[in-house]
Amino acid sequence: MCKSIKLLLFFLLAASPMLAQEVSQAESVSAKPPYFIQMTTESSAPDAEGFLRRWMILDPIHKDLRTNILFTDSYLRASFVDTLYFKDQFSLVMPKEGKKEKVGKEKLQWRAVESNGYNVQLLRYAEQQLKVKYYGVLFFVATIIDAPEDMDVRLAIGSNSGSMWWLNGEEALILSGDRRMVMDDGISLVVKLKKGANILRGAIINGPGMSNFCVRMLDADGQPVKNIAVRTK
Numbered sequence: 001m002c003k004s005i006k007l008l009l010f011f012l013l014a015a016s017p018m019l020a021q022e023v024s025q026a027e028s029v030s031a032k033p034p035y036f037i038q039m040t041t042e043s044s045a046p047d048a049e050g051f052l053r054r055w056m057i058l059d060p061i062h063k064d065l066r067t068n069i070l071f072t073d074s075y076l077r078a079s080f081v082d083t084l085y086f087k088d089q090f091s092l093v094m095p096k097e098g099k100k101e102k103v104g105k106e107k108l109q110w111r112a113v114e115s116n117g118y119n120v121q122l123l124r125y126a127e128q129q130l131k132v133k134y135y136g137v138l139f140f141v142a143t144i145i146d147a148p149e150d151m152d153v154r155l156a157i158g159s160n161s162g163s164m165w166w167l168n169g170e171e172a173l174i175l176s177g178d179r180r181m182v183m184d185d186g187i188s189l190v191v192k193l194k195k196g197a198n199i200l201r202g203a204i205i206n207g208p209g210m211s212n213f214c215v216r217m218l219d220a221d222g223q224p225v226k227n228i229a230v231r232t233k
Contacts, residue, residue, distance in 0.1 A: 061085055071205065135208050139211065145217075147195055158185040167198060181212050
């Protein structure tokens, strides 16, 4: 990193101790660059701890957010459910890579990614892949989970900051408040994976600070579910 950039980061972080602390914490649990790797197979298994690393991500939607303390359940429902950002927002069909959605005056694109770590680094995705503003944003994500049989599971999710999740179109979990990403921070009630393809969708919102998430599924004994396949098409 060149000297001028280091000096800029120093002054920015010095001016915002809370941001500096959050960046430090998030980097400590993140995968080292590259944050995303090239897909070489049509599907992938969960990693050794059961985390899903393959996702479709829509380019970030900008939100005028100066704080994260307003992320109550009602605010998140208003932002994720009651507000229609694009035509197929509630579709039960998996979005295709490269598909563009009209959001306001912008055309945003769905992109398939595979995370190099258990936590999907949305801020780094926006920063490195798209070269866009990454504070005050809303991300929509989706993935396909192939189950070998009908399975009762619980979603175990962490997000920075607020998020909401749907399995096959049904609300499964909401994580409200100004929170840092912690694995298994929220655990759903029992939900059913049907035999074959299941679509898991999520929406993650954040103001200042890092933005990332992690998802895995737990069985009746609280153990990670690994006998599934994850794909984006």
